[in-house]
Amino acid sequence: MTPLLILCPMMILAALGAVWLARPVHAALFLALALALTAVVYLAVGADFIGLVQFMVYVGAVAVLIVFSLLITRPGDEAEELLRRPRSWVTGLACTLPVFAVLVYAASRHTCLPDAAPENPSLSVESFGRVLFTTHAPAVLAVGVLLTAVMIGAALFAKEAHASSHTEPTRKPNTPGDS
Amino acid sequence: MSGFDASHSAAVLWAPECWPRLPQRLVEMLLHFCGAPDWLVTIGGLVAAAGTVVGVFLTGFALLSLIERKTLARIQNRIGPNRAGWFGILQPVADGIKMLTKEDIVPTKAEWFLHLLAPILIVVPSILALGVLPYGREWVPVPLDLGLLFFFAVGTLTELAVFMAGWASGSKFPMLGAMRAISQMVSYELPLMLSALGVIMVSGTLSLPGIVAQQSGFLLGFIPAWNVFTPWGLSAGLVFYIASIAEANRCPFDLPEGESEIVAGHMTEYSGFKYALFFMGEYLGLFAISGLGITLFLGGWQAPFPGLGSVPSWIWFFSKLVVVIFSFLWIRGTFPRVRIDQLMRFAWLCLIPMALLTIPAAGIWHFAGGGLIGWAVTVPMLLVPWVVLTIHYNKRLAPATRTYTFADS
Numbered sequence: 001m002t003p004l005l006i007l008c009p010m011m012i013l014a015a016l017g018a019v020w021l022a023r024p025v026h027a028a029l030f031l032a033l034a035l036a037l038t039a040v041v042y043l044a045v046g047a048d049f050i051g052l053v054q055f056m057v058y059v060g061a062v063a064v065l066i067v068f069s070l071l072i073t074r075p076g077d078e079a080e081e082l083l084r085r086p087r088s089w090v091t092g093l094a095c096t097l098p099v100f101a102v103l104v105y106a107a108s109r110h111t112c113l114p115d116a117a118p119e120n121p122s123l124s125v126e127s128f129g130r131v132l133f134t135t136h137a138p139a140v141l142a143v144g145v146l147l148t149a150v151m152i153g154a155a156l157f158a159k160e161a162h163a164s165s166h167t168e169p170t171r172k173p174n175t176p177g178d179s
Numbered sequence: 180m181s182g183f184d185a186s187h188s189a190a191v192l193w194a195p196e197c198w199p200r201l202p203q204r205l206v207e208m209l210l211h212f213c214g215a216p217d218w219l220v221t222i223g224g225l226v227a228a229a230g231t232v233v234g235v236f237l238t239g240f241a242l243l244s245l246i247e248r249k250t251l252a253r254i255q256n257r258i259g260p261n262r263a264g265w266f267g268i269l270q271p272v273a274d275g276i277k278m279l280t281k282e283d284i285v286p287t288k289a290e291w292f293l294h295l296l297a298p299i300l301i302v303v304p305s306i307l308a309l310g311v312l313p314y315g316r317e318w319v320p321v322p323l324d325l326g327l328l329f330f331f332a333v334g335t336l337t338e339l340a341v342f343m344a345g346w347a348s349g350s351k352f353p354m355l356g357a358m359r360a361i362s363q364m365v366s367y368e369l370p371l372m373l374s375a376l377g378v379i380m381v382s383g384t385l386s387l388p389g390i391v392a393q394q395s396g397f398l399l400g401f402i403p404a405w406n407v408f409t410p411w412g413l414s415a416g417l418v419f420y421i422a423s424i425a426e427a428n429r430c431p432f433d434l435p436e437g438e439s440e441i442v443a444g445h446m447t448e449y450s451g452f453k454y455a456l457f458f459m460g461e462y463l464g465l466f467a468i469s470g471l472g473i474t475l476f477l478g479g480w481q482a483p484f485p486g487l488g489s490v491p492s493w494i495w496f497f498s499k500l501v502v503v504i505f506s507f508l509w510i511r512g513t514f515p516r517v518r519i520d521q522l523m524r525f526a527w528l529c530l531i532p533m534a535l536l537t538i539p540a541a542g543i544w545h546f547a548g549g550g551l552i553g554w555a556v557t558v559p560m561l562l563v564p565w566v567v568l569t570i571h572y573n574k575r576l577a578p579a580t581r582t583y584t585f586a587d588s
Contacts, residue, residue: 059336059339
C-alpha cells in the first residue's frame with residue numbers, strides 16, 4: 001500500500017504536467033514520466049512482466065515516437081497554442097469525462113482494495129505464451145489486424161511522399177564539358 | 180539474496196569462483212557481526228555487489244579508452260598515446276583529470292535542467308543493464324526471472340536521454356544528431372530484440388542465468404553447445420552482432436555523432452564532465468550489449484573446451500568479452516561510415532527479415548530436437564535467404580552511381 005500512496009500522487013502530477021504545460025516537448029516528457037511511473041506501479045504490486053513490458057512499450061516506443069514526431073514536425077510557437085486553450089478545454093473534458101465516469105463506476109464495484117497482493121505466481125514464458133495464444137487469441141488477432149492496417153497505411157503515406165519528391169524538377173544531369 | 184547466509188564456509192568464500200563476490204560477502208559478514216539488522220545486511224551486500232560491477236566496468240572503461248586509441252593507432256600506422264606513464268598506461272587518468280577540471284558550459288539557449296538530466300540518464304540504463312548479466316557460475320549481481328526483458332526495457336531509456344540532450348541544447352547540430360540517433364536506435368532495436376526471440380523460444384526462459392545453463396555441455400565431446408553453433412543461432416547471432424554495433428553507435432554506424440558531418444551530434448554543446456559521462460554511457464552500453472550477446476549466443480560463462488572446469492567461470496566470460504570488444508575496435512578501424520539511407524535500408528530490408536526468419540527456424544530446431552533433421556531443414560532455410568539478400572543488396576539496392584557536378588575531370 002505505501003508505495004502506491006507515494007507513486008500515485010507523483011503519477012497524477014506527471015499527468016497534469018503532460019496536459020498543462022505549454023511546450024509540447026515538456027508535455028511529452030511528462031507523459032513519458034507518467035507512463036514510466038505506471039510501470040513502477042505494476043512492479044510495486046508484483047506484476048513484474050506487465051511492468052517491464054509497459055516500460056518497454058510505452059516509455060521505449062510510444063514516448064520515443066511522440067518526441068521524434070515533435071522533432072520532425074516542429075510544432076508552431078507556443079503563444080498560438082495558448083490562445084487555443086479554451087476550446088481545447090472543452091474537447092479535453094468531452095474526451096476524459098466519459099472515461100473518468102467508467103473508471104469511477106468500475107472502482108465503485110470493488111468497495112475496498114485487498115489487504116495483501118495475491119501470492120505472485122511464478123510466471124514462465126511458456127505459461128504466458130499458452131495463455132496469450134489460447135485464452136486471449138481473439139485479442140491478439142485483433143491487435144495483429146490493427147497493426148497490419150497501420151503498417152499498410154504508413155507504407156502508403158511513405159510511398160506518396162516518395163512519389164511526390166520524385167516529381168519535383170530534378171537537376172539536369174551534367175554533360176561532359178558543362179563545367 | 181536474503182541477508183547473510185552463515186552456511187557459506189570459508190572454503191566456499193575463498194574459492195576462485197567466488198572472488199568477484201568477496202566484497203559482497205565481506206560487507207555482509209562485517210555488518211552481521213556488528214549486529215546490524217537483516218535488512219541492513221541485505222542492503223549493504225547489494226550495495227557492495229553493485230559497487231563491484233560498477234568498479235570492474237569503470238576500470239574496463241578506462242582501459243578500453245586507452246586500448247581503443249592504441250589499437251586504432253596501430254591500424255592507422257601510428258603509435259598512439261605513449262607519453263603518460265609506461266606505454267601511455269596513465270593516459271586514462273590524465274584524460275579523467277582533464278575532463279574533471281574543464282569548465283562546465285551550459286549554452287544560454289539551453290534548458291539547463293534537461294541539459295543536466297540527459298548525461299545522467301544516459302549512464303543509468305547501462306549500469307542497470309550490467310546488473311542483471313550472469314558473469315560467472317556464482318556471480319550474478321541481480322538474478323532476475325525476467326532479466327532479458329529488464330535488459331531491453333531499461334535500454335530503451337537511452338533514446339529518451341539522447342532526445343533530451345539533442346533538444347535541450349537548443350542548437351542545430353545536437354538536434355540533427357538526436358534525430359539521426361533516435362531513428363537509428365528505433366530501427367536497430369527491432370532486429371536486436373527479434374534475434375533474441377529465438378533464444379527465448381529454445382531455452383524457454385527469460386532469465387539470463389537460465390539461458391546460460393541451457394547452453395552447457397558439448398556436442399560430440401568437443402563442440403560447445405552454444406547457440407551460435409546451431410544454424411538459427413549463427414544467423415540470429417550475426418543479426419544481433421550487427422544490430423548491437425548500431426545500438427552502441429559504433430563505427431560504421433556512428434552517424435549520430437559523425438565528426439565530419441555534425442560536429443559531435445547530440446553531445447556538441449556539452450563540455451567537461453558531462454561530456455565524459457556521455458562517453459562513459461557509451462562504453463558501458465558497449466560492455467552491456469556485448470555481455471548480452473555473449474550470454475545469448477556465446478554460452479555466457481561456459482568454458483570453450485571440455486576439461487577446463489577448474490578455471491573460474493568468470494574468466495571465460497571476460498575472455499569472451501575482450502574478444503568481442505576487440506572485434507568492435509577492429510571493425511571501427513576498418514570500415515568507413517555508412518550513409519543514412521544505406522543504414523536504414525540495411526536495417527529494414529536485410530536485418531529485420533533475417534531476424535524474423537530465424538524465429539521459425541528456431542521453432543523447427545526446437546521441435547526437431549536438433550539432430551540431422553534440424554540441420555537439414557534450417558540450414559537451407561537460412562542460408563538461401565542470406566545469400567540471396569546479400570547478392571540482391573549488393574546489386575539492386577546499392578545506391579546509384581554518383582555523378583559529380585563540379586568534380587568531373
